[in-house]
Amino acid sequence: MELTRYVSQNRMLVAVDCIIFGFDGQDLKLLLIKRGFNPEKGRWSLMGGFVQPKESFENAAQRVLKQLTGLENVYLEQLYAFGYPHRDPLERTASIAYFALIDIFKYEKQLSSDFHPEWFLLKEIPPLIFDHADMIEMAKEKLRYKAAFQPVLFELLPEKFTLPQLQNLYEGVYESLMDKRNFSRKILSTGLLLKQKQKDKVGSKRGAFYYKLNNKKYRNMFNGFLNFIPYPKKLK
């Protein structure tokens, strides 16, 4: 009899939205789309979609991400559930926000689709629908928080990357400048990087050596506490 109890309760729509980070070797970027339907048609938005009946939230986020980028098996983590009553003016809709870290170069090969996606510099995000700006703000914060003692930023890099690129990445995330000598000492002391024999000649005349992740160590130390917080030199 008590089984009827749920009847009196209200249901609501549940969506997922993805905050997709990328890094081009220089700057941090976000992938946004031009919303194709009302309300707010034509405005910039995070990529999202409604959770389907047989889908977990995680699966829904993966689906949405694949739809836009063609990518699977990328770093994806739940950020926060947004749910104040009128965030979508049309109807009450909860949104489970996920943030994704992708290798921007893998993405570029895909060339999706009818969402009119564009990469924006993290510092130049246009006005967004609903509470998407809040979501991004929270995602930035969480990334800083996490990267402070988990080597999560490597998810944004291609297989081979240089130390100057890595430092650019950390400087972008923490919006600060770091000392090159101290940075490389600290990063290399983790034993996480394997120096390659080739150099990247694109960025400079001299060229910078490539490094790869030591994947075994990476997986092992991912959840260990390691202080990856860089020491800001000056606030930009």
Place this chain on the structure above:
Amino acid sequence: MELTRYVSQNRMLVAVDCIIFGFDGQDLKLLLIKRGFNPEKGRWSLMGGFVQPKESFENAAQRVLKQLTGLENVYLEQLYAFGYPHRDPLERTASIAYFALIDIFKYEKQLSSDFHPEWFLLKEIPPLIFDHADMIEMAKEKLRYKAAFQPVLFELLPEKFTLPQLQNLYEGVYESLMDKRNFSRKILSTGLLLKQKQKDKVGSKRGAFYYKLNNKKYRNMFNGFLNFIPYPKKLK
């Protein structure tokens, strides 16, 4: 016309569940209730409730928490949105889990109610309904994570507390033993604690001095990076 788009989508129930931590000076505890309705009537459960039409998730969690403990303005933070399709066998129900840190002594005065609440040692949690055990596991992890560089554990203590109590708390959270000398040095070096003239005579013959939080500093440094990670001596 596109306004009809949402029509084809499915709605679901959305609930909140609260993981309520307390600390009695010795051990970490969780407040659980005996579920009063089907399904799973009579089994132990986190305190929860459905999100009402005009309520944010946060408000729903506050309401539920107040209902059970009589407390308002306590530390409450969203933990994670749980949503796999059949977590509630009766009907698809998302649950936004919140964790709360309360002063267990303030609670004890309230003596609620018809939920049959009981404090359980964190190490002796009984079998729980649905995915509530997962929620608790995640909450424990998050508490460890946060307490590592935010002084959040003070939310579990009464206004006045002793250093041995504080160390018990950290040892409980990290399930490890710490060195008294190093612990007090580290904690006191933050300048966060104000030594009182009175002693707590309950715990020992000699008595231990009370400390209070320096509230101004507390608020200021809450979001700064501070390494509160204790150095485990032995795993218990």
Place this chain on the structure above:
DNA sequence: TTAATAATTGTATATTTGACAATTAATACG
């Protein structure tokens, strides 16, 4: 050959960590 550019590398000091045990204050008991 030289100039320009950006990558690479080292050292000294200050701070923090971590290991380690003797002393002290208060009470209870003979």
Place this chain on the structure above:
DNA sequence: CGTATTAATTGTCAAATATACAATTATTAA
């Protein structure tokens, strides 16, 4: 009243880590 008991309080030294700071080197382009 003295003594035993209990738990709180306090200090030092070595090791590791953080931070400040600039000269040298490899490569390309002119």
